[in-house]
Amino acid sequence: MTPTGASPIAVSALDARSITRWTLASRIAVAVALPLVVAIAFGPAYLSANVIDKLTTLFIYILLAVTWNALAGYGGLISIGQQGFFGLGAYATVRLADAGLTPYPALFVGAGLIALFAYLISFPMLRLRNGELGIGLWVLAELMHLIVNLDSLVQGETGTSLIALNAFSIEARRAYTYWAALGAVAGLIILLFILLRGPVGTAIQAIRDNEEAAASVGVRVKSTRRLIFVVASLGAALAGALWLASATTFQPKAYFGVQWTAYMIFMVLVGGLGTFEGAIVGAVIFFLIEAWFGAFGVWYLIGLGTTALVFALFVPKGLWGLISSKFDLQLLPLGYRVALPSLGRSNR
Amino acid sequence: MADTLMELGARPATGALLQAAGLSKRFGGLQVLSDVEFSLRPGEAVGIVGPNGAGKTTFLSVLVGAHAPSTGSIRFAGEDITALPAPERCRRGLVRTHQIPRPFSGMTIFENVLTAAANGGGLNGAAAGERALAALEASGMLSLSNRKAETLGLLDRKRLELARALATGPSVLLLDEIGGGLTDAEADELVAIIRRVRSRGVAIIWIEHIVHVLLQVAERLICMDGGRIIADGAPEAVMRHPAVIKAYLGGGVQ
């Protein structure tokens, strides 16, 4: 018997050196991104209050888009209940602050607790498949909404606010919230980039493409799914906690509403489902559309819906999908290229 | 069972690498496997034939854990694996290919195979990459490495099934109609590949309707019909067996 792990096949002249991951474009992108993030981090020193608030919102949108994309685009888990974790992230922060924790650490501790909750709830929830899972998570979000409303601190739909923030001056509060949002979005992007680029990334995509085949080649389906689900829920919870920090008021309806998931779907569909860069592009587009057309009320919402539909039908790979296939461009490469001497490098 | 199953020179079960006892499978009211007894020695190559719907694919699925058996037990390398999930069985060296290929369509060929090396093969980083390249080369798919799996035709999808299975580093390779639809030259190539795998000590279970191709690898033949093993032993003896000839509507096996 061949011991498990021994290669049943001969190894040829090709070796791991022929496997490439970074391209020139992606090296440049990362080289530009790093100083850019540093420059953004110093934003409160030179940007107006209005711009700081706007950027904080953008960071939260990116956080939502990137994590929903990891869940749906990479994991094939179409959740329409992420607003549940968004709302719980805000609620946990309110509760922790009420218990005396300083608001800014409370954002992160609260989101961490909700990630733990997501881990526990994933055992029953991830037994559901496809549409059932999506709807099931929505129902769960509604349930969480009702339960949070029962808390006397929240006072039903009247809501409450993060009073503890009053301990900070307006300027300090604005800067801290900005930095917390920037730290959260950068941290989650780095975490997801490392995860999706490593063995978890190929495993979760294999599960998305064919669950049974993934299991048959040794992929641990349940634990891989659970990991992605927990990270995505952590992202939603952080986003909710940050939204609370920038809005200060907590009205359950505004946080547990399904529109949050609709926004996530919009950003990811328009930017490009299943591409890392696409989610970020989608968040920027959504942010701009909201800034320009948000005042048009119902027509704005109809416009969003129509745009998402048009993209789903005619541009299934989203804007980034179009760009990356047209220019063979990947800025945050998660995949692999095998450099085959006889074939050249751009064989796709 | 004793009246239908003829042990035609089958080896004793001692020292078996893979062993199934009293295996049966029902899908709702449909009895697809009935009381299957099977054992495989390390490095052995067994062919499985049988008419459509005989339960061959279901038998493989139960062996690798894609389906739980309704009754019976499975042992692999001295361990009872009946309750073990499919990924864990693969990590122990039991891997199958799918009759209807199941590629990871959104990934490249290389990434498909790398997934198998990293999970079933339990390898990390460069070692996983090397194993994937070797599996691609062994199955003649290296030049397609960077293609998206969704662009492959049926024959290449089948080869991808083989490459993925090889990359897990199996000790038992279960092949399900991997040779259907091949030209003679392609079939010869496939036989050469599988022989090479076998020469490295990997045991093979191969379901195939094209018996003359199968027999270039298999030293032992099993015929299934109606969810039972109706003959098991030396290929010539199995093919001459009355129950086998009857199962093929009197026409015998080609």
Ligand SMILES: Nc1ncnc2c1ncn2[C@@H]1O[C@H](COP(=O)(O)OP(=O)(O)OP(=O)(O)O)[C@@H](O)[C@H]1O
């Ligand atoms: N998941 C399932 N649910 C219900 N019935 C099934 C399932 N899988 C297989 N069957 C039935 O079990 C029987 C045996 O199927 P199986 O695929 O094992 O046969 P096979 O010998 O591989 O046939 P073929 O040569 O056509 O591949 C068939 O009647 C099939 O319809």
Ligand SMILES: [Mg+2]
């Ligand atoms: Mg079959």
